[in-house]
Amino acid sequence: MNRSQANSVFSSNVVPIPTASARLMVCEPNHDWRYAVINRLEQLVQLDRGWDGYNGQPVSFENAAFALRMLEAVCSPDADPPQLVPGSSGDLQIEWHTFKGDIELHVLAPNRVHAWRQLVGGDEDGDSLDLTIDFGSVAIWVRETTEPNLAAAPAAA
Amino acid sequence: MPRPDDLPDFGKPPLNEVVLGVQFSPPKGYQQVRVGDVWKLFKADYPLVQEHQALEPAFETFGLPRHAQIGGRLSFVSGAMHDRFWFLRSTGDELIQFQQDRLLHNWRKVGDQTNEYPRFEQMAARFKEELQQLESFLVGLSPQVLVINQCELSYINHIEIGDEPVDPAVWFRGVSLAGVKTEDFNIGIREVIRDNGHPVGRLIYEIATGVRDAKRVLVFNLTARGAPSASDIDSAMQFVAKGRELIVRRFAEITTEGAHKVWERRT
Numbered sequence: 366m367n368r369s370q371a372n373s374v375f376s377s378n379v380v381p382i383p384t385a386s387a388r389l390m391v392c393e394p395n396h397d398w399r400y401a402v403i404n405r406l407e408q409l410v411q412l413d414r415g416w417d418g419y420n421g422q423p424v425s426f427e428n429a430a431f432a433l434r435m436l437e438a439v440c441s442p443d444a445d446p447p448q449l450v451p452g453s454s455g456d457l458q459i460e461w462h463t464f465k466g467d468i469e470l471h472v473l474a475p476n477r478v479h480a481w482r483q484l485v486g487g488d489e490d491g492d493s494l495d496l497t498i499d500f501g502s503v504a505i506w507v508r509e510t511t512e513p514n515l516a517a518a519p520a521a522a
Numbered sequence: 523m524p525r526p527d528d529l530p531d532f533g534k535p536p537l538n539e540v541v542l543g544v545q546f547s548p549p550k551g552y553q554q555v556r557v558g559d560v561w562k563l564f565k566a567d568y569p570l571v572q573e574h575q576a577l578e579p580a581f582e583t584f585g586l587p588r589h590a591q592i593g594g595r596l597s598f599v600s601g602a603m604h605d606r607f608w609f610l611r612s613t614g615d616e617l618i619q620f621q622q623d624r625l626l627h628n629w630r631k632v633g634d635q636t637n638e639y640p641r642f643e644q645m646a647a648r649f650k651e652e653l654q655q656l657e658s659f660l661v662g663l664s665p666q667v668l669v670i671n672q673c674e675l676s677y678i679n680h681i682e683i684g685d686e687p688v689d690p691a692v693w694f695r696g697v698s699l700a701g702v703k704t705e706d707f708n709i710g711i712r713e714v715i716r717d718n719g720h721p722v723g724r725l726i727y728e729i730a731t732g733v734r735d736a737k738r739v740l741v742f743n744l745t746a747r748g749a750p751s752a753s754d755i756d757s758a759m760q761f762v763a764k765g766r767e768l769i770v771r772r773f774a775e776i777t778t779e780g781a782h783k784v785w786e787r788r789t
Contacts, residue, residue, distance in 0.1 A: 370726045371676035371743040372541050372577065374608065374617065374628050427547060427623065427671075430579035438585030474547060475581060475671040476749050498749050499721050500585035 398446040402436060405449045409457060417453055425455035431475040432457060438500045439470075445511045465510045467491075470503065482506045523643055523763055530774035533786030536742070537639055539678040542649045543619070543626035544758050545580065546670045551663030552622055554604050561609055563655045564618055568609035576606045576621045580672060582748050584714070584721040618652060625656055626674075642766050646759060653755045670758045673723075674747040675765040677773070681740040681781075688731065693740065693781045706731035715748055715768065723748015723761070725768055727776075744769045 409424035416423070436447070436459070450458040452471075459470040466484035473479065476497045483491030494502060561571060606621040615637055619626040627649045631637055657668045681693055687703040697709070711727040728743040746765030750757040774782070 369728055369743060370745045370747070371539075371678055371728070372543055372619070372626055372628075372674065373539050373676065373678050373743070374541075374619065425548075427579055431581050431583075431671075434581040434583045435585075438583040441586060474669070475579075476753075498581070498583050500583060504585040 397442070398436070398440055398444050399433075401446040402433065402449065406433065409449060409451045412451060416451070419453065421451070421453040422455045424451050424457045427475055428455060428457055428472050432459060432472045435459075435470070435472070435478065435500055439504045439507050441508065444507060461507065461511055463510055468503070468506050468510055480506075482510065484510070523646055523759070525641075525643055526767060528789070529767060529770050531788045532782070533788060535639075535785050536679040536681045537631075537677060538635075538680040539628060539630040539676075540639070540642070540645060541626055541628050541674070541676040541678075542645060542762055543624060543674045544653065544668075544670045545624050545672040545674075546668045546753075548622045549660040549663065549668070550666050552660065554622070556663070557605075557607055557620070560620055560656065560659060561607070563659055564609050564652065568611055568616075568618055570608075570610040570612060572608040572610065574606045574608060574619075576604050577624055579623065580674075580747065582672070582724050620656075625653060627652060646762060646766075649762075650755060650759050653758070657755065667753075668755060669753045670750055670755070671753065672747060673750050673758045673761040673765070674745060675762050675769065676743060676745040677769050679740075679742040679744075679773075680734060681742060683731075683738050683740055685738060688738070688740065690729075691778070693777060694729070695776055695778055713772075715746060715765070717751070717764075721748075722751075723765070725765075725772065727772075744773060 406424070406429040410426055410429050412421070412423035414420070414422060445461060448460045448462070450460060452458060456474070457472050459472065461468045464485065466482060466487065468482045471479040478496045480494040480496055480503050481491055496503065604622040606619055606624070608617050608619055610617040613632070615632045616627070616629050619628065627645065629640060629645060653668065660666060660668065687705055690697040690699065690704065690707060707730070709727070709729040713725040713727070714721045715723040715725055724747060726745040726747070730741050732739050732741045746769055748761060750761040774787070
């Protein structure tokens with residue numbers, strides 16, 4: 366049985382009967398980008414105070430945890446890992462820069478994300494969204510901006 | 523917060539435990555050395571204390587369809603770790619859980635399992651008071667309010683099933699494993715909770731066989747978790763109330779009429 370989602374404390378006197386599983390289960394989804402992102406988040410939450418030469422704070426644990434959950438909602442398993450850039454107030458910015466355009470997700474706090482995208486040849490100001498927990502629009506942006514242009518491949522060949 | 527008239531009601535529900543909780547941004551000025559001051563807020567009714575490992579942050583987010591993941595865990599840690607504290611009633615039937623970013627209130631059946639559930643309305647009113655007490659304390663540390671980012675409500679049911687192979691169809695509608703003499707099973711389901719069409723959280727169903735006091739039981743957990751419409755206490759309580767209504771309705775919808783007879787359904 367996976368770890369229960371209920372924060373039960375008393376019902377721990379129930380011993381779960383392990384269901385015989387013929388396959389090895391892992392709790393976490395296997396995303397290549399995930400390893401790179403978690404390693405980078407580990408670095409960012411352990412930054413020293415004043416890391417920027419001023420009074421910069423490390424990325425807060427809650428912002429890092431939220432960013433990871435947000436990326437799980439945004440990135441397909443084979444998505445390109447984004448760049449993670451610390452802010453000076455415990456916030457962080459998540460960025461993709463490709464030949465198709467740029468995406469920046471500024472995690473100000475859990476449930477407070479400013480998203481921006483600019484496509485090459487597109488509107489000068491780009492597109493902006495203020496988001497909370499629904500990142501469906503950004504998932505489309507990431508797919509459009511980071512996936513290889515398969516339609517163009519045969520023509521190039 | 524009155525009980526909706528049309529909400530299903532049971533005389534003898536298999537309810538074993540109820541948990542109300544919120545997660546918030548770590549308050550400014552709070553350090554673990556101040557946990558004794560937090561305990562003082564509740565100590566008159568909760569005179570016992572225990573230390574436990576902190577719960578990890580939990581967020582429900584939406585976008586791409588999720589990939590076979592229930593509660594994936596973070597493996598990184600940051601600097602000093604804070605503990606989770608249990609403040610317990612001497613009767614053992616209720617406790618408050620506190621850590622730097624969480625407050626939860628648990629009720630359970632104890633002893634011969636006959637202690638009466640105080641009902642959701644009463645539990646919710648007390649939990650709201652506890653949140654207000656905590657917020658008032660935190661204001662003394664720094665001008666601030668609680669910034670609540672997730673809420674949760676769990677109903678944990680224990681259904682006694684005896685020693686024979688269990689037929690899930692006896693208890694749950696549409697779970698028919700014709701001919702299979704089920705020794706044990708484990709089911710997990712997640713449903714998106716929406717408000718005006720927008721996702722705001724998830725209802726998580728967990729059903730598994732277990733053993734309690736040498737008796738076989740089906741543990742049936744229903745957890746509603748998600749983001750409140752705003753970060754204040756009133757909005758959090760609205761989410762919890764909506765979660766309660768959803769949990770009770772779904773409980774009645776997915777369990778069988780035979781089960782309802784055992785649990786003495788009234789409405």
